Amino acid sequence: MSAGGGTWPDIAGRIEGKVHKLPVRVYYEDTDFSGIVYHANYLKFAERGRSDFLRLAGVHHADLFDGDDPVAFAIHRMEIDFLKPARIDERLEVHTRYVRASGARIEAEQTIWRLGAEDTPLDELWRAQVFAAVLDTGGRPRRLPVSVRDAMAPLISPREAAGGA
Numbered sequence: 719m720s721a722g723g724g725t726w727p728d729i730a731g732r733i734e735g736k737v738h739k740l741p742v743r744v745y746y747e748d749t750d751f752s753g754i755v756y757h758a759n760y761l762k763f764a765e766r767g768r769s770d771f772l773r774l775a776g777v778h779h780a781d782l783f784d785g786d787d788p789v790a791f792a793i794h795r796m797e798i799d800f801l802k803p804a805r806i807d808e809r810l811e812v813h814t815r816y817v818r819a820s821g822a823r824i825e826a827e828q829t830i831w832r833l834g835a836e837d838t839p840l841d842e843l844w845r846a847q848v849f850a851a852v853l854d855t856g857g858r859p860r861r862l863p864v865s866v867r868d869a870m871a872p873l874i875s876p877r878e879a880a881g882g883a
Contacts, residue, residue, distance in 0.1 A: 730770045731812075736875040738771035740812040742830075744804050755804040760844045761796075764828045767812035768848065776869045789860050791824060795849040802832075802843045809833040810843070817877045819870040822859040824850045827877070 731740035740763075748759045769779065782789050804810055811831045818825040826848040834840030854860045 730774055731767070733771065733774055733873065736815060736873050738767060738774065738812075738814040740767045740770050740814070741833075742766070742810040742812060744806050744808045744810060746806060749806050753806040757800060760798075760800070760830060763810065763812050763830055764814075764844075764846060764848070767814040767828060768826055771814045771816065771873075772870075775873055777866050782863065782866070785863075787860075787863075788855050789852050789863060790855075791850045792853050793848060794851050797847040799845045800843075801845065802841055804830070804832060804843050809837070811837075811839060813839075815875050816870060816873060817875060819862060819867055819874055822852045822861055824852070824862070824870075825877075826850075 750756045813829045830844040831839035832841040
């Protein structure tokens with residue numbers, strides 16, 4: 719049970735519809751001297767959300783890199799808005815929606831919310847559009863492996879159809 723009375727989800731979060739939701743607790747190590755989350759730590763929270771979304775979809779980073787034709791994802795652009803601060807001990811939730819996975823590109827939209835009573839999103843704190851490339855071990859672009867594309871296809875929510883996360 720959470721302090722708000724609801725249930726705290728599994729460590730990897732959950733997928734609801736086409737949105738992955740990952741719980742995050744703000745610890746002392748996440749904050750600056752004032753008890754507010756240091757700006758770079760939002761990137762860490764977001765990375766966990768993207769990785770756990772893929773994990774729950776059956777896509778594992780280690781398998782991609784250890785395969786016959788190794789590939790990895792590399793972020794090449796992010797557009798970020800810092801809306802409100804998060805503070806020590808708060809419960810947050812990272813929402814991740816993949817909007818494109820084709821060719822050598824993956825795009826995601828992410829938001830981070832402060833949770834209120836009953837674990838409901840209360841305040842949107844942070845949002846980003848994330849653009850990743852699929853690269854081989856030499857750093858050259860590669861097409862998204864068919865297995866990854868197929869695993870992600872039912873979970874893609876194109877930008878035109880996407881509402882708020």
